[in-house]
Amino acid sequence: MSDVQPAVALDIYRRVLNIRRFEEEVGRLFTAGELPGVVHLYIGEEAVAAGVCAALRDDDYVTSTHRGHGHVLAKGGDLNRTMAEIFGKETGYCRGKGGSQHIADFSIGMLGACGIVGGGMPIATGAGLSIKLRKTDQVSVAFFGDGAANEGSFHESLNLASAMTLPVIFVCENNQYGEFTPARDTMNIEDIAVRAGGYGMPGHIVDGTDALEVHAVVNQAVTRARNGEGPTLIEAKTHRRGGHAEGEEAFLAGQTYRLPEEEEMARLRDPLLILHERILHEGVADAHALENIEQETTRRVADAVTFARESPWPAEESVLEDTWA
Amino acid sequence: MPRKASVDAIREALRSEMQRDESVVVMGEDVKLAVFAGTRWLHREFGDERVINTPISELAVAGAGIGAAATGIRPVIDLMFGTFLYLALDQIANQAGAMRYMFGGQTKLPLVFMTVNGSGISAGHHHSQPMHPLFMNMPLIKVIVPSTPYDAKGLLITAIRDDNPVLFLSPLALGSLRGEVPDETYTIPLGEAAIRREGDDVTICTVGAMSRRCMEAARTLAKEGIECEVIDLRTLKPWDKACLLRSVRKTGRFVAVDESFPVCGAASEWAATVAEKAFQHLRAPVQRVSNLDVPLPFSPVLESAAVPTTERIVDAVRRCMQAEPA
Incomplete structure (x- = not known):
């Protein structure tokens, strides 16, 4: 059992719940046809973003993935502006130019979600370089998936960060599928964390469905990075509750790809339930307090939907704005 | 004025900006030893922290430049040979060029990628x-291809001070060419062409190493009484459309000379622009002179046959002069 302060546990709980209720709503809105484009939901993986970001400061950096809503919210992103961006509205984080896969909030060190698998890793490494050059004690986190661990950007980023002793934490969210293909079919190793050894950095495996465990492991890596001791690779074993993308049934044409036992595990290892149970069991808070958080979260998500719906579309002329600085 | 090689002009530009702004860093493979000498010796003055030898790892180095540029550093990434840019393309195309726009103007990316070309x-x-x-x-993405040591220095200084991603592509063929370069710091605006030679009969538009070849062609043609106006664009994006169109409206004839592959090369863009904006002034069909559509061969004889030669430029101008208006 990790030694967690009650305030920290509740902070993490709020982040997990925030993401869960937000993503459930995004899923409903997508199904209802209210959202343009495509969305990749973070449901099932909330413990990773929440556990990691609770160990970070506002001035620390993160880069994210195509499945990035959870990282934005966990880092402290605004629900309204996130939802409005997913709607493609002017009030969104990127004024409707980024959308679901390209949300950023530089004011809280969220350097961007990324539609290219592994694409955020070199950027997080560069933020780490910047930290080293500016001689601050910030850290930089690259979130990525199991699929990205087979990209050149993974290997180049780990090597560069290690060779230069950069304060970067590479957080692999191993949800066991690269799009529709099981990770076990695309790499001949069980644990991605072992690749850390090839680059001369520590590699840790953590139960990515337990936010408090994630938080504990990340704290060690953050301390190491802030002390100038270099990067860490953390593999958080987790599960994707839903598919790769919402609405994927349309092109699956009746095919299935999830392994039944894995899908069952995804249901059992629900990060929200696990954390809820641990908080009650360990007497961090009572059911009433958690219910209050639930109500507050649900209301804030509903407000975000209203905000996004009522926000204006971007003016057509803005297509030529935000070009050269 | 002192005469210097392009690489010395490049080193002076880097040195000037590293002295002026301590957020400027230079990084890349062997930037200390410096194969092309532009970054050589800088580490002695600015130290290993600001002149950083990196692994041969173009994708991560380019991406690291982007991440650093987004968080307070002004990196100059030296990727050595232009072709190595292919290894960094994901980061340049998907990220560097797009981040500011894609994120609704939240960030600036003061970033230079430097290679030979x-x-x-x-x-x-x-x-x-x-x-x-x-x-x-x-x-x-801004694109610079200088043709003289003077331009190389002034344009690189401008590029480093620019808050956007800039590609500074220095012609390989001009590495040892010497020219007049003032010792002091100066800038040349991006998007401003240089008229290398004035003439009333034909406009030749070019960039980079072909600039000298176009001047040779113009001298040959002058002996036949054909006066060429030679425009060296210096920067390809943004580029000086107004200068080109003014010239074509004057001469009524246009030859686009570019050392790149012929399909969708720079010459194609210039020709299309002239066709759109100055068609009624044309007295002859536009001519393009580009590389042949083959990979660059090794043998000196074949290599020089693959790129625009002075003879091909002269022939293109003559074709222009012989064409009668419909």
């Missing part, structure tokens, strides 16, 4: 390709 030293296809058209085709 094009052929001329029998380096073979993997070290000789013209890279500029590829990046002209990417939104919001």
